[in-house]
Amino acid sequence: MTDKARDGEYDDLLDAIVEGEGYYVECDAGHGWLPPRRVCPDCGSRDLTETPLPDSGEVETYTTVSVATPAFAEDAPYITAIVDFGAVQITGLLRGIAADEIEVGMPVGVTVGERETTGDRAIVFEPR
């Protein structure tokens, strides 16, 4: 997959997370989103500011995926979670913890990892 064109702001965000400088974009009303965004879908504001992603967030919901797509065949079973970072929520792979030890509300940090099947990058959460 190395000959693929970059996906603009998505890959920029992952690069930033690798550098420990993750961010999201936020409107004046405090609605947070992952890039690219030119307008806040909640309030229509086009005045969006890059805001540092908090150091950790809380697990909101998660699942252990046993039946995967071919692109995740060798990753399965794996855990996908949605994590709340305050103004913004992010979906990622939750690693470094057994499924039966996960608790909703537990703090996790965000990093970038590799998918086992394809070697592609992915947003990864790890317990803090």
Added chain:
Amino acid sequence: MTAPRIAGVGLTHFGEFSERTGRDLFAEAGLAALDDAGVPPDDVEALFYGNFMGELAEHQGHQAPLMAEAVGLDVPATRYEAACASSGAAVREAVFRLRSGEADAILVGGSERMTNIGTAGATDALSIAADDLYEIRAGMTFPGAYALMARSYFREYGGSREDLAHVAVKNHEHAMPNEYAQIRKEITVDDALESPMVADPLGLYDACPITDGASAVVLVSEEYAEREGLDAPIAVTGTGQGGDRMALHDREYYARTPAADDAAAEAYDDAGVGPADVDVAEVHDCFTIAEVLALESLGLYEPGEAVTAARDGETHATGSMPTNLSGGLKAKGHPVGATGVAQIISIAKLLRGRSAWSGDLDDPRVGIAHNAGGTVASATVHVLEVME
């Protein structure tokens, strides 16, 4: 305002027909609908066609003209794509066209060929209804997304895997007399609970099967039905559609589906009826939890209340709110692009007293069909009524 009438309906059997091409599936359903309607093909003015994964399953885009040709129609044909709500969206657009007087007869349908690409291939194809950058690349599958919603629901409102198992048991029972259904096998709560996990907390029996199939209806204007003396007493009296953020994590709720709330509110208002008037419902139970969320969005239950409806027998054919008497997506099967129109057909049959379960119903007059796309970033709702 006049209400378009359902002049004829057609279905293929739903199931695993991996060697049948999409065009052959749709030709069977479309021709059956035309024959059932008794509307001359020359009177049909357009094809509105729903399909989701044709590019991936058959390497075939631009399907609508192909499908018009397959049913022998030389008419403008357009494909509607709203993930699993594709043919619900097609019905809605046809209703508007007929109401405006711009057309008198439209063939509306959908088809999906899925099993030819296998379980992994179909899981991959279905997953693209989610946000590729921020969900699929984080391992989100379609069952995985509904598993995230189910866990949130349990946490917010209560409920259990056993409650969801009762939804599966009920819909399997409902499918038993449905000759078009993919799975005609009764299961027990223990069967469902002991089935392999797909995406925790959802197991194999919480999920609809992967299905090949097609559906079609001939919708006509009220004026055309009267002029031609058609036997078409069932009307689409209300239509609604709602939308939401594409990615689940960008939603206000994980355990509610506001797009369907909006679609339902619009459809009820359009028809001049309310939840208390609904006699039968077909809802988009791609997963057991999805039936629960649908019943709540339709206002048939308060948020947090529908999870026990199947366990308590309320959504059974003999209950107070008969739901998915066709077997639902869960047992009837879910050929994605065909599902919205197949639900309309199920309701039309129930309202005409032509369902195997009709004997359990007390003269139903109002039915509702709820069709959802993705994790309900798209939803359509239609109200059907018996007209005199």
